[in-house]
Amino acid sequence: MKENRLPEINFRHRLPVQIRFNDIDMFGHINNSIYLQFLDMGKYAYFRQFMTDTFGSEPTAPVVANINCDFIEPTKIDEKLEVLTAITDIADSSMTLDQRVVNADGRVKCSARTIMVNVSLADGRPTTVSDPWRHRISDYESHKN
């Protein structure tokens, strides 16, 4: 088996993802669209940890503007997967997430970079990422093990 590790990113956020029987398509592998569900689960869990009290009452929400995803290696039904998520940049109204889906042997299944735009829930317009959110995220990302 060839090496398939990618350049190191220090991922603090790791979420195990459970494979479902019907994630597997007629080729016997997890279908591409399912990896996006895994990336979504990683994003949701990442942001959810900062919203203990404010879930559902935030005035803005990050929405996905672009996903650039390399599909690197197929996955079979009995593999154990995790999705790794890091926010690697925060601009004025947007954020860059780097994510990987890896198996228990550390083999990378897919690697994705996502641009999320912070939009106002009132009018849908891009809105500056608030200082509390910047602090929560940069604090989280800077305290790596």
Added chain:
Amino acid sequence: MKENRLPEINFRHRLPVQIRFNDIDMFGHINNSIYLQFLDMGKYAYFRQFMTDTFGSEPTAPVVANINCDFIEPTKIDEKLEVLTAITDIADSSMTLDQRVVNADGRVKCSARTIMVNVSLADGRPTTVSDPWRHRISDYESHKN
């Protein structure tokens, strides 16, 4: 090929359903859970036709309480499918839907009976099916071709 027709129900409502690549599971057939998506699509289209002006503003909604589904014959990716829907009984606060998924040759893929309960959107409680809804549905079902 053996005969697989079921007893006649006069289905007026017929919705073609489009198969997706990832509906097919590792056995090469449409996964069971996908048929429920087809049944949902039939239900939505059936009720939607009576809500030209009132969609989103009705005080009650029919919710699924029970589905009893026979899975009769597997389906492959290139088949052409339709979901047939009829409301065959309206009780005080519930309705019985009979539905079938059939292919272009009339072969029945699955046959389902669903009990839907009409609930208040305000408090979630079962609520009498209103007279306008009874009339729309019985009028629709009685004018069969």
Added chain:
Amino acid sequence: MKENRLPEINFRHRLPVQIRFNDIDMFGHINNSIYLQFLDMGKYAYFRQFMTDTFGSEPTAPVVANINCDFIEPTKIDEKLEVLTAITDIADSSMTLDQRVVNADGRVKCSARTIMVNVSLADGRPTTVSDPWRHRISDYESHKN
């Protein structure tokens, strides 16, 4: 909150199921079709435990012939769910599975009875459940905690 426990079945097989962001539909609850994915996951894990060495080489496979499912209570995204599975009857060529999806408080979300028919993978015909399978299953089900 009203009591929603059903008659006791002694479920030995319990599988935690992970909710995905897109399991939730526009009503804010897990969509009906998703519960069937959970039931499928329970079935797969149940049978998989008896196939350490024979997975992919068995001459027969159990296929779903009927599912009768009560949808009892809606589920939100942050609940913790398990699917409970028991085989409660084995006839000549078919088996009865009872399954429930429950949350961490023991509230039942759905309760399903599934009839599976054991079919030959060579010709698709119903086939007697083999003695080794009968023994594995009845042994498993009789050793409850």
Added chain:
Amino acid sequence: MKENRLPEINFRHRLPVQIRFNDIDMFGHINNSIYLQFLDMGKYAYFRQFMTDTFGSEPTAPVVANINCDFIEPTKIDEKLEVLTAITDIADSSMTLDQRVVNADGRVKCSARTIMVNVSLADGRPTTVSDPWRHRISDYESHKN
């Protein structure tokens, strides 16, 4: 409503896609992962048209190596969508697909560029796109209306 048209690509291949009730997530829009199902449907239909006699017997298959997708505008349940697909480049063992999902008003919902690698089904290795396939595709793409 702002203009959201992208630079012109002459898309010959257009496939209507049917929205399902459970494509809509808790925000009331089609979930991101569902657009990838639409892109998959476009790809499958595109390639399928050249395989009347050879479906299932080709020695190679194009597999997705990278998807770069802009999510431009949310979609609601009652919109009418099409996925447009064009192969815009064929290299030695890879192909570039440009795809868009548009609604009936021509508004672009997402725009994706996909790199597919032609792999041998025997050993999974990248393989030169065969001359018959090059001719079928370039012939198809050059006869635009």
